[in-house]
Amino acid sequence: MERGTTMEALKGAAVSAAIKEQVQNRLAELDGYIPTLAIIRVGEKPDDISYEKGAMKKMASFGLNVQSYTFPEDISDALFKEEFAKINADKAIDGILMLRPLPKHICEKDIEKMIDPAKDLDGISPENIAKVFAGDSTGFAPCTAEAVIEVLKAYNIPMQGKRVTVVGRSMVVGKPLSMLFVKENATVTICHTRTADLKAECSRAEILVAAAGRARMLDSAYAGKDAVVIDVGINVDENGRLCGDVDYESLEGIASMATPVPGGVGAVTTAVLAKHLVQAAARARG
Template structure:
């Protein structure tokens, strides 16, 4: 089995980012990462994003708030960042604590700074096939990884396990635009393993550590593991039981070092694009 690491896709995106920076003529855009609380997976993603932005020559600032911050106080802080002309793009780490209305914040974010595609305007564009918006970074990263690996998408049977608005649903739209035949499965799908085995490309985005084992994977399938979980030992792991599929799958992505690495590269690409649109270059 070939291990599909994110390095190739990330390297290709880095070239695109460099070209975008040249068009900005010396103005380096800044990403604002907003985190509430101390969730381990949020902090891990934040560290990766900061490292990626800096390695791509971009600016980044983290805005961290206590888990018990009130909705009113958080909304005030968010509005300040949202309206700051020095912040070219925003990444809001979710889910937010229960006392904060996530929907209200999603409606507040400036679509032009919404790099992870959470605003209603950007979501609508993804589902309408309008490429002028920003798609969720993780969903776009899956497509970037497949293309970088030379895997044809057109006409392929692709099954996605997970129906969230973060990955499953927007990814299905991006894949349909590439002329794939897409099936979305979830926890209530009957005979889930069988539905997955029929896929030529299987995308695991269920958010459950080790859920996808050899019984879900068809012979020579390509397996893309989107899951980012923390196991009982505090280590990052995916939704796929990686060791169990090595004799069945033709290719698979590891965790860490797979889709997550490309997700932050896509975030950097979106940041430069947002800055370019703001400057009309």
Template sequence: MAKLLKGKDVVESLNAKLTKDVQKLKEDGITPTLAILRVGEREDDLSYERGTKKRCEQVGVSVKAIALPMDVTEEEYLSELDKLNKDATINGILMFRPLPKHIDELKARNMLAAKKDVDGCTDLSLAGVFTNTKLGFAPCTAEAAMEILKFYNIPLQGKKVVVIGRSLVIGRPVAMLLMHANATVTICHTKTIDITSITKDADIVVVASGQMESVGKDYLKEGQTVIDVGIGWNAEKNKLCGDVIFDEVESMVDAITPVPGGVGGVTTSILVKHVVEAAIRQNS
């Protein structure tokens, strides 16, 4: 039976450190503050906002939520974003996407100041990931996967790691972060030929295919570590499932993240970590 790489323990460790960091900042008269910029009342946005506020409160980070109507003009939206960029009391900005079609999302996200881009969505933040420089912040899910590997002391240097998926949200940035940790990384995707022979040759497999339960025992071998980034509702099974067929592979691999209870919970804590890091950088 595989060791479960539970996100809860990682979150508790992160929270303990962040609480101390926030306390030190407050002693210096600085309250780390996250601004949430939301358009409309989408239930998934509201749910994420509630979860983010709760996680921020746990470590003492302040939250300022700005809710704009669905019919807000692009000019009004960008004006609000500009105010947050210039507000020295705001350390991080979380921009909920997708934006309404009448707002140019590419223009909006790249107007966001990289130093406040705690969600890692700007081109400058991604450039920072690729060049291993602190231009902004890594996408939270990619860093969450790395945080789990670090917490559970899973060695990366010299190891073969396969990443399934090449999105800018997780696949490509996590591959870069893994390479910065001296792993040898292969990215697989929908056009990869004979993908199972590649994944079976890996020490670690990060699955971010975006296809629920698409990776089964034919992709894996004994002794591997599996990081399952996916999450979706399986109506047939009436439960949340990842991109990996958990019941099929758990008995053969060495370690695996559960879904739910794995990468997802850590992602929100990484967002909060970025807010605290942004406050430290901006006031150093």
């Protein structure tokens, strides 16, 4: 896509549509078999419910099945593990998405070890994480991290040899995404709350990724001239509106391209989930 003088919005809808086409082609190879996703939610957190609704809608639009499993916030650790083990072992379930974080009294680390790596579509199992860090593409990377790479590829933004700065070091986005960038031969800097002179580190980046989870934390002072800015954050501002980790409007005239929130990376994340589901089903069926 050609670049104009004004900042180009990297919208997720077009990327999602391209992934949908890949998914449809993969589905055609399954001889009429429709894969099933299990979404597991504990409690009634509004952002979990919102993500679940979005994922269910996306799966339906891609022609895939979804089973939703909801458990009360106060379910015991032992009972939740018992229920999780049943879903995990169910042959009719091709892939699992567990909404996190789980309530504090449930040991999330145990669940990460329990989940069948072949069904672990969001890359939470030690085996899939190890594969991502080893550059082994047979493992499932966390969907949001992979969505960032999908956006850059869809807009023909080169990563090889580029200076990439990732703000955030979580195992959900920051760390696995950094490894995916390394696989694309980028030169990666990981920043976090203890980084000295964050502005200087960010403004050196040719591709800047905000994944810190703080509303409008980064503005134009953090972006270098003509940088590509990818905003992974989903926050609610003081007016109750959805916003990212980046002050998007302030980037105009500085960044060459940026993802809006909403309508950017989030739209691609659930498409990647659908892609992983069909991959899991295809592998399970040989």
